[in-house]
Amino acid sequence: MNISVVKTILLKENFPGENIISKSFSSHSDLITGVYEGGLKIWECTFDLLAYFTKAKVKFAGKKVLDLGCGSGLLGIMAFKGGAKEIHFQDYNSVVIDEVTLPNVVANSTSEDEENDVNEPDVKRCRRSKVAQELCKFRFFSGEWSEFCKLLLSSEKLFEKYDLILTSETIYNPDYYGPLHQTFLRLLDKNGRVLLASKAHYFGVGGGTHLFQKFVEERNVFEMRTLEIIDEGLKRFLIEMNFKYPS
Ligand SMILES: C[S@@+](CC[C@H](N)C(=O)[O-])C[C@H]1O[C@@H](n2cnc3c(N)ncnc32)[C@H](O)[C@@H]1O
Numbered sequence: 001m002n003i004s005v006v007k008t009i010l011l012k013e014n015f016p017g018e019n020i021i022s023k024s025f026s027s028h029s030d031l032i033t034g035v036y037e038g039g040l041k042i043w044e045c046t047f048d049l050l051a052y053f054t055k056a057k058v059k060f061a062g063k064k065v066l067d068l069g070c071g072s073g074l075l076g077i078m079a080f081k082g083g084a085k086e087i088h089f090q091d092y093n094s095v096v097i098d099e100v101t102l103p104n105v106v107a108n109s110t111s112e113d114e115e116n117d118v119n120e121p122d123v124k125r126c127r128r129s130k131v132a133q134e135l136c137k138f139r140f141f142s143g144e145w146s147e148f149c150k151l152l153l154s155s156e157k158l159f160e161k162y163d164l165i166l167t168s169e170t171i172y173n174p175d176y177y178g179p180l181h182q183t184f185l186r187l188l189d190k191n192g193r194v195l196l197a198s199k200a201h202y203f204g205v206g207g208g209t210h211l212f213q214k215f216v217e218e219r220n221v222f223e224m225r226t227l228e229i230i231d232e233g234l235k236r237f238l239i240e241m242n243f244k245y246p247s
Helices: 003-011 020-026 044-055 074-081 094-107 121-135 145-154 174-187 209-219
Strands: 064-068 086-091 138-142 162-168 188-199 222-230 236-243
Touching (some): 044 074, 044 162, 044 188, 064 074, 074 086, 145 174, 174 188, 174 222, 209 222, 209 236
Parallel strands (some): 086 138, 162 188
Antiparallel strands (some): 188 236
8 A cells, every 4th residue: 555545544633433544553453353354455365366367367347346345456456457347346444445445446447558648638538538437337335244235235226236256355253254144145146156365264363264164054055166275374265156056
């Protein structure tokens, strides 16, 4: 994250309701349960999933995608670059969405050749309208997962479910497994899939891949498949989930 963003947030005394940076500093922790859930930094498994997208040639074209627990939003941004038709970003903390995800998405919503300096007013106008069109593909949400589901499913328009849910380092806390499983259950299209990246174990919080796998197996709704194991430093997993009985 750009240091100027950190400064901006720190300087905003009385930031509405949160002030997560100073709380995170004073508690010497990247996670404060129910207060700050870690979205200000980019976690290791995000890079595993990004590498997997390229390696496995994951197709995003025409898909509706959710970057769940997005933090910086890199997974959703990759989906956008790959031609996803709609990309939603969710993070627990509104500060993360406002100060990190949104600026990051906007900065990455133009292609490189469009960034070259052009002075022609017509070209500029055309480019601006193209950027505006691209931005219509994005939506941003902050808040806890059950509330997020409630909000989406209670809107007047019939909610079109996600073809793909991308989520990295979101299974560290077993207390959240219920709402997370519900989120997949309620928001994933019957033929959709979840791509989940996680460490084997989160010391101090207690969650991890095996515990989550057990939780999911007991509910008997989703099938889980290990796509890759990264066995360097802390062991990490890439997992695919889809409905066991899609119809
Ligand atoms: C450890 S961070 C990972 C951020 C990002 N995905 C990455 O890999 O860099 C976990 C993310 O999950 C989200 N999260 C965790 N528990 C949540 C909950 N109970 N409700 C909503 N969001 C939650 C937070 O917003 C946070 O950004």
